[in-house]
Amino acid sequence: MDNLESLVIARRLRVPIGDAPADSPAGWGETAARQLDAALLSVGFTCSPGLLERLASLRGESVIDLGVHVLAAVRTLAGDHVQHNAYFVDFPANVPDTVEFWAGLLRTALLDPVAATTVQPATLNLLDLPGYGRYQHSYADLLAAHAELVPLAGDRVTVLELGASLEVEARELYFSLAGSEAPLAEEDLAALRSLAAFCDGEPERIPVRENRAVVNEVRLAAGRPLLVDTVTDVLRLACGLSGGDVTLTTPTRFRSFRRAERRILLQALDGVATPAKLGDVPRHREPWKRLGERLHPHEYPKFPRAAHVFEVARGVRQAASLNGRVEAALSAGRTGDAVELLGDTPGALMRRLDHLLRSGHSAAAVLEAAESAATGASGRVLLSLREHLQNRLAPAAGRIFANRRGKAWAAPDARPPLGEEVLARAVAVLDEEITRRLPDPGELIVDPDVLDVALPLSGKAVVPGLGMLPRGSLSAVDGELLRFFVHWRQAERRTDYDLSALMLDASYGDPELISWTSYGNDFAVYSGDLTEAAEGASEFIDIRLAGATRPIIIPQVHIYSGEAFDEAAEAFSGFMTRDAEQEGRPFEPRTVRMKSDLRGSGRVALPLVFLRGDDGGWRAKWVHLYLKGHPSFNQVEGNHVTTSLLVRSIVERDHLRVRYLAGLLRAKSSAKEHTTFIGLQPPAGLPEDPRVYTPGTLHELIPA
The missing domain is CATH 2.60.60.30 (sav2460 like domains)
Incomplete structure (x- = not known):
């Protein structure tokens, strides 16, 4: 429970208190609340007026108990939960010249008869010098050498808001993460797993496959039907149940499954293993082989299509993937056939649009297919393509590639340019479809400081x-x-x-x-x-x-x-x-x-x-x-x-930012019954029950 409370505070900047009745003896709760606020200010946080008033209505002991958890959460968030010592006690003052410092250490070592036996000046190794690389003073010595920080108006002050009960706050965070249109970071997936075990229900739509795998773990444990529509969904679930990686980035060592679990997994697999979907199996051939050794599909003859999955993995049965057929068509110069194959998978067609436009096929025909596919592709795919195309207007310094863990490499951009008219038409199609999907924001209030924040089209590399x-x-x-x-x-x-x-x-x-x-x-x-x-x-x-x-x-x-x-x-x-x-x-x-x-x-x-x-x-x-x-x-x-x-x-890349969506939202605003705020932190005085989007919830702006 304490972990969930800290999670809500760190991710939502809200203190879950709920509607417990006021029970403070006169003055004691208010005094404790002021003391907590003063302690929070020392680490750059403060209570909102609503939170301060609510704390003042509680018993002083209750405020102190809650304050311990709140302070621990925000100190960890800011990095103040550890002692930060520095090698040079007076830093940033009195830091010596590098060579003079090394020479001083060497001189000291040579004067020490014991240390001198380990020092070879001809091949100097700094690690051999006594004192190098290790603190020569205590943290208390460092504190004594530095004056107390004088608070200034420019210091960071992050406001903590009054939250509802822990159950309500956890459920909102759970629904926000589970229903995200953008893939989550590893830390968010771990948070989602904790929240799924605590919360009842789930959002109606869980578009990201990794999120769905985490939710399926809970559904399987509760005996509820699984949310699967591809064979890979079942593989992800098996990885999650084994404590492995549901993103399938790193290999998982599958555990032994109970007979009931094997039956459920094979039944789910049998329901989705159609000939068209068997083409996904070769992408993860080795994990499927290892999983087959744990599920024993031969013991379940009533699930024949599930057995086909493992036959494809072992090479006994052939199954061509959609990507393989598309690549074969493109390699043979049959771009029209490739476009037709992609017609049933709108997202895949939109992801390949640049390649298709450079294939020599009629640009008009490709754009016509893209216009039809736009209505079926996800909002994140449309926004990602929009960002990609706006960067094709001018030659790039280089192409950058990054995997889900942020490991990156760059390569020269050797792609031929796309025509301006082609780009203009493709961008217009995307803008029209994205605008259609956005909700009416009502009265839209946008903090200017958030306009240059990039849209979170993927959270994989961003550690919370x-x-x-x-x-x-x-x-x-x-x-x-x-x-x-x-x-x-x-x-x-x-x-x-x-x-x-x-x-x-x-x-x-x-x-x-x-x-x-x-x-x-x-x-x-x-x-x-x-x-x-x-x-x-x-x-x-x-x-x-x-x-x-x-x-x-x-x-x-x-x-x-x-x-x-x-x-x-x-x-x-x-x-x-x-x-x-x-x-x-x-x-x-x-x-x-x-x-x-x-x-x-x-x-x-x-x-x-x-x-x-x-x-x-x-x-x-x-x-x-x-x-x-x-x-x-x-x-x-x-x-x-x-x-x-x-x-x-x-x-030099032109990223798609909040400024872009804010412009589309303004053009769509008509109703005034509600308010939408987008900013780095909600200000005081917003109308009642506004829709609030801050950096922690910007992914909720991505249309479905």
């Missing part, structure tokens, strides 16, 4: 956290000082992460670096290199934006050695902004603008890039990418060329 925005979003950066941070704690073996920054000129060249090999320059300074984290370690980079000599700044986290991001006991990163006169500790939660966990199999994390505009102002563009990197010894010096190409491809 504080201040997180979808890939491609742009947000203003206020403050004179930009401070990056990373914190990690190793699970079993020595682990060394390195925070670095790559700074480029306007043409993405002339690199300047801040890392463990270069502690600082005239406007940036590094907090020092930590090489192990049994008790946790933090690194920081300060950048004074007014003095920055490069307009592009790319913070990144490298795994130098040890555990991967998703193997470590804990790993997260983010950034803070401060004004020049603010001092305080290296980590001050009320100045944190973004914090999220690090994960994925990549060895280099690129969360976002900072860009200076022509007006001198700075903005962040969110990239959410991971580079494969090397198994060990990753450094910013070794990957800056790859990083530059990836970042340029993201920065």
